[in-house]
Amino acid sequence: MNWALFFFLALMRGTRIYVLNGTDPEGQPVRYGLGFDPGSKEYFSVDPVSGVVTLIEELDREIQDEIEVLVSISDGLNKVVEKVRVFVMDANDEEPRFANLPFTVDVPESTGSNTNFAIDRHSGVLRIKEGEALDYERVRTHFVTVLAKDGGGNYNGKEQVMSSTATLTINVIDSQDSPPSFVGTPYFGYVYEVSSPGSEIFTVFAKDGDIETPNSIIYSIESGADGVFGINQSSGCITLLTYPDNLRKEVFNIQVKASEVNLQGIVMDFAITTVMIQVVDLNNHSPTFYGETGPQETFELTMYEHPPEGEILRGLRITVNDSDQGANAKFSLRLVGPGRMLRVVPQTVLNEAQVTLLVEDPTAIDYEKFQFLTFKILAVEIDTPERFSATADLVIHLLDTNDNAPKFSSDIYIARIPENSPGGSNVVSVTAKDPDSGLWGVVKYSIYGSGSDLFIIQTDSGIIYTQPWANLDAEVKSKYNFFVKAEDTDGKYSIAEVFVTVLDLNDHPPEFNENILEKTMIIGAPVKIEAIDDDAEEPNNVIEYAIMKAEPDNIFDINADTGEIKLKPYIKSIDIVQNITNQKDCTWSVVVQAKDKGSPSFSRE
Structure with missing residues (x-):
């Protein structure tokens, strides 16, 4: 059998890394195997037929750079085992590491800039940019992040650059270079109507901007107090110098100065801030109605009936006022009286307004119904818990106009008179009323029509008589009808119809x-x-x-x-x-x- 040694780079799990290759002299098929010493981590597996070796655990050279593997080959009867050393090659998978952390340095504020730091990329020396100054009062500590990168290398077949960061703490050391500063601005104070002279209104506080070496602070008012307020130069307490009744403004904007004084009493620096003091109103006044000469509870006006819709009642001079301020002086106006004849404007008032009354329903303002009208103007505070209020009486005397025509008590009058009644006999009395006053209410009567020839009417009383010469005969004519007219002195009139029946008498024998x-x-x-x-x-x-x-x-x-x-x-x-x-x-x-x-x-x- 023939064997080959092999080496591996650090690769990902599942990577095919090598192929075992062996033969049997008798030509028998062979099978491959891998083994590891007891207790050792198994990094590889092999396909017993193809000999393909696969990575089953990720390699880390920094932990283990050499692995011993027992490689075997067998033809079924004989087996050969050899120990093979596998060398793990390095890959760029480790980031740079800083030494001597954490790193802290103290720098005087007069030696460098506030945020502009620079570092030498090769030596790692951190410097403050030239031409800038650190400010202890603004930033006492700077945190600078430094990035370290390696030169890059291969990892899993790709080029990779590794880096790491470290935070450096730079403490700025205070110097005597900052003016005083007010704490807790903006400042708002309040003075109440019931306050007395000497009352403490508000206290300002300033401190030396150089916190590590502070100087003393003294306070003074530069402007805006108008002689109403003073300040304690040591404590910064603002007090009232006069009675609130003398306050002519709702808001005072006071310029307060804080001066930094050294041990020799010399003013080193100063700062100025604004204190806004609002005069707070108490709800101690009710709305009040005024006429031309002062407070007034009753207002009177004389006007003609039926004024045009939307017309202003110009004879009235009414002002309403609440001496309080703000929400305490906000109130509503309402008119209470018969019907919806008039409307009051404005309906909402702040402090003071001229009261205007407008005609809303002209037909209801009728002299024949009311010779005078009585209303109440009601003013009620809106947003106060006390809900103070005031009323004023309004009396309107109406003058009559000729706005009515005479009106008959009936549209039809039916009369009966016996035949053979003598001339001048009373037939019927008609009545018309005109509700207008004076001459406009005087009614005159007249009759006309084809059936009126035998009759005459008394112009003042409305009594209808037969003519002196009239001879009524039911056998000749038994039905008469004509019109009667009622007219006032201005020509306004109305008409009624009169029906007269001549009653038959038994004055003929058969x-x-x-x-x-x-x-x-x-x-x-x-x-x-x-x-x-x-x-x-x-x-x-x-x-x-x-x-x-x-x-x-x-x-x-x-x-x-x-x-x-x-x-x-x-x-x-x-x-x-x-x-x-x-x-x-x-x-x-x-x-x-x-x-x-x-x-x-x-x-x-």
């Missing part, structure tokens, strides 16, 4: 067409007589008939409504009549009465 009538009666057939009553209406013209006298007696009947005269039912022939009367010529006399149903009743025979 009349027969002829006083003596001759009729020929055929047995079994009636004879009819007829009378006429000239009265116009029932029952005056309703006639009732009756037999008053007959010769011979008891042989006739009459229909009271129609006037039909018949023989009594038992008379069936002329012989019966002749036997009753003993007369042969059959000529009879009957007296018939026609009587109307009027009251009193009239009749004719």
